[in-house]
Amino acid sequence: MEDNAKIAITIIYGVLFAAAMLGNVLVIFLVLQRSGMKSPTNLLLVNMALADILFAVFMFPLALIRYHVRAQWIGGAFGEFSCRTMFFMSHLPIAGSTTTLIFIAFERFFAIMYPYKEVKFFHKVWIITLIIWLSSAFLMFPVGVSAVTAERNGQIHCNRDWSVFGDPQNVSRTFYDVTFVAMYAIPLVAMAVIYTVICRKLWKHHVPGRMTEHARQNSMLHKRQVVRMLITVVIVFALCWLPTHAQHFIMTYSPEVHARFPFVLKISMNLIGHCNPQSILVFWLDSIFDFAASFSSCSPGVEQYL
Numbered sequence: 001m002e003d004n005a006k007i008a009i010t011i012i013y014g015v016l017f018a019a020a021m022l023g024n025v026l027v028i029f030l031v032l033q034r035s036g037m038k039s040p041t042n043l044l045l046v047n048m049a050l051a052d053i054l055f056a057v058f059m060f061p062l063a064l065i066r067y068h069v070r071a072q073w074i075g076g077a078f079g080e081f082s083c084r085t086m087f088f089m090s091h092l093p094i095a096g097s098t099t100t101l102i103f104i105a106f107e108r109f110f111a112i113m114y115p116y117k118e119v120k121f122f123h124k125v126w127i128i129t130l131i132i133w134l135s136s137a138f139l140m141f142p143v144g145v146s147a148v149t150a151e152r153n154g155q156i157h158c159n160r161d162w163s164v165f166g167d168p169q170n171v172s173r174t175f176y177d178v179t180f181v182a183m184y185a186i187p188l189v190a191m192a193v194i195y196t197v198i199c200r201k202l203w204k205h206h207v208p209g210r211m212t213e214h215a216r217q218n219s220m221l222h223k224r225q226v227v228r229m230l231i232t233v234v235i236v237f238a239l240c241w242l243p244t245h246a247q248h249f250i251m252t253y254s255p256e257v258h259a260r261f262p263f264v265l266k267i268s269m270n271l272i273g274h275c276n277p278q279s280i281l282v283f284w285l286d287s288i289f290d291f292a293a294s295f296s297s298c299s300p301g302v303e304q305y306l
Contacts (some may be wrong), residue, residue, distance in 0.1 A: 088144030
């Protein structure tokens with residue numbers, strides 16, 4: 001049963017890796033090759049695409065290694081370096097991608113709520129990118145520091161040793177509590193509130209002047225598309241990352257309960273979270289061509305900020 005599950009998980013990760021590479025590279029190519037698409041939102045999507053590529057390159061292999069041979073690793077200086085690098089670089093993009101989603105939400109908020117007021121900060125995407133990655137590195141550096149190699153029963157293992165920061169149990173609980181708040185609770189609440197305000201604004205907005213029946217129906221269609229897109233982003237984020245955070249909570253506060261979880265359940269809880277970056281990017285990719293059109297049709301005057 002477990003062997004069959006490993007084969008299935010390996011195939012799934014292979015498909016996810018291919019989809020992540022193709023989809024994210026396509027997003028980057030489309031945005032950077034077309035001058036008309038280099039809006040703040042789309043450039044932030046490029047940043048999220050880069051984060052998701054890093055996530056696929058480092059997290060997927062690390063996950064598969066741990067599924068097949070548990071924590072076995074290679075020894076020596078390279079083993080120690082690669083252990084720290086793989087753990088840090090597999091977690092860094094999660095924070096980078098999530099933080100980018102928050103900035104996209106705020107950028108959309110100002111573009112829709114204040115269409116005639118230019119917020120210059122959001123046109124300095126390189127500064128936002130710097131903030132995203134520095135804050136993400138600060139949040140996730142404990143993962144890299146705590147990752148160590150050690151010999152057990154004649155084999156080298158790569159795992160996290162939270163004792164480098166103090167009491168292992170307290171440190172691990174603190175880390176997962178902080179990441180839950182910073183990378184799930186706050187982003188989820190922020191996006192839910194911001195997109196609710198935007199949806200109310202768009203739904204109540206009426207295009208000035210007389211409209212034909214066709215124009216009215218077209219405007220209503222665009223409103224529904226935008227509302228559906230924003231709601232989907234929030235729901236996908238909430239549902240995909242909830243099992244991962246739930247597993248971390250159970251693992252740190254009730255390890256005896258987590259130890260009784262079937263192998264397939266543990267893997268599935270992680271796998272659902274690993275699908276999130278690909279799910280959101282695929283959704284944005286599907287919407288990227290008519291994104292500006294949808295917003296500008298619902299709220300004239302927004303075009304110059306898209």
